[in-house]
Amino acid sequence: MNRGTPVRTEVRAPSKNHMNKLFPIFVSVGLIAGGWMGYAEYYASLTNETGRVPVVHLPFDSNVIDLQIGNNERAVQRDPYSALGWSMMCSAYMDRSRESDDLATAVKAEAAARRSLEIRKLGNVGALNKLVQTLLQQHRFKDALAECQKAFERQIYSDDTVVLHVECLIELGRYDEAGVLVTKNPRAFSDGSSKTVVARLLDIGGKPDEALKVYRLVVREVDENGGMPSNAVAWFHTRLAMQLAKLGKHDEARTEFNVALRMYPRDYKSMAGLAKLASQDGQWQEAIDWGNRSDQVAQMADVRALVGDAYAMLGNATKAEEQYTRVAELVGRPSGMNDGLHEVTPAAGTHGHRLDRQYAIFCADHGKDAIGAYAAAVRDFEARKDVYSYDTLAWVCFKNGSTDEAKKAIDLALIHGTRDPMLWYHAGEIYSAIGEQDIAMNYLQDALEMDPHFDGIAAPKTTQLLTDLKAKRSLK
Secondary structure, eight states: OOTTSOOOOOOOOOOHHHHHHTOOSOOOOOOOOOOHHHHHHHHHTOOOTTSOOOOOOOOOOTHHHHHHHHHHHHHHHHOTTOHHHHHHHHHHHHHHHHHHTOHHHHHHHHHHHHHHHHHOOTTOHHHHHHHHHHHHHTTOHHHHHHHHHHHHHTTOOOHHHHHHHHHHHHHTTOHHHHHHHHHHOGGGGOSHHHHHHHHHHHHHTTOHHHHHHHHHHHHHHHHTOTTSOHHHHHHHHHHHHHHHHHTTOHHHHHHHHHHHHHHOTTOHHHHHHHHHHHHHTTOHHHHHHHHHHHHHHSOOHHHHHHHHHHHHHTTOHHHHHHHHHHHHHHTTOOTTOOSSOOOOOOOTTOOTTTTHHHHHHHHHHHTOOHHHHHHHHHHHHHHTOSHHHHHHHHHHHHHTTOHHHHHHHHHHHHTTOOOOHHHHHHHHHHHHHTTOHHHHHHHHHHHHHHOTTSOTTHHHHHHHHHHHHHHHHHHO
């Protein structure tokens, strides 16, 4: 699906015939596996295991992005037939899009990359790789994969193209193919960035501890790379923090998120990570503060929902509902409509259909817009079919009362052995609803053992449901 153009999707209420078409049993289980002074002072206070002071990376100034965009726009105006100029233009636009998760700028980046390739294809693999990155940024995963495949057919590719190809396959849930490509191309997966792709495969394949080892290794490598700017190094610390948080290592995760923010103060994903950690630990006002800071840089539906939940937990229903309304506004859901449809265009500050998954989960969690949630879940499923598209569809179906279809979807979400407390919580709820109490208890217990505070709202529900199920079994 091209996510940069208006989309209108016909949606009917869930039915067994329709849902059965969505779940072909063909899934393979083979997985192969602030400012400069404060920043400098922070690093000066640290030493690594050998006692050496780590490399200090040059601080990144976000204002440079706009200067680069202006310089490159003037350059291509002076020489509109420069393939290199358009490729550099693409890079500048992507820097802006990544910093604020802006779809409109990603669309501009795509156009610049395509213009570069129109001018020159031979020897222009850099622009081709950038084109794939722009499509990934827009969540046009099938389009991105198609560009990778064309590159291999034309014998115009690099190791970076191989890594991007694997990323596309992961996003589309084709994990076995991704694993094969990794094992066939070891050289392509020898640097820090590509190793994080391998870590993703390990995590999805039920080896989160092994993934954590990879992230730790990569962070050590980039910390010692003096040629890498601070914002790039921060990205790796953020990924490490996310994996630590998933494994219930909250204090370590919090430390890594803060390291990332010292390097790159506009790292909205680290802000969002700190908001989530605060909510997991019941620090609701702190969750609001970090969530609002993240929202000022990049507006994300799940962060707004989290802030709304924090207000609700503090007893402020009005503020909570304000945030929930903003979630719908962000995804382009027209108020007062009940047909499950919404039109989107890549205007500045919008996200197209990239937030379908977040919106579907939000609605299922909060008992809102059942038809719209189902429409969003189906769109997400049809676009990706990865572990979490099955999980999203399962949760929406469960909340809509379609427990049989929910079970089909959650079984396919679990088939790769992914270890995720929220995934297990959903499975526990669904299996409990269909009367499979022992299986439900196993999943609920697994979730709490991995992290008893995996979510500020879902974890207590997990504990309560597990307690209730144990009590029922003791009465038999």
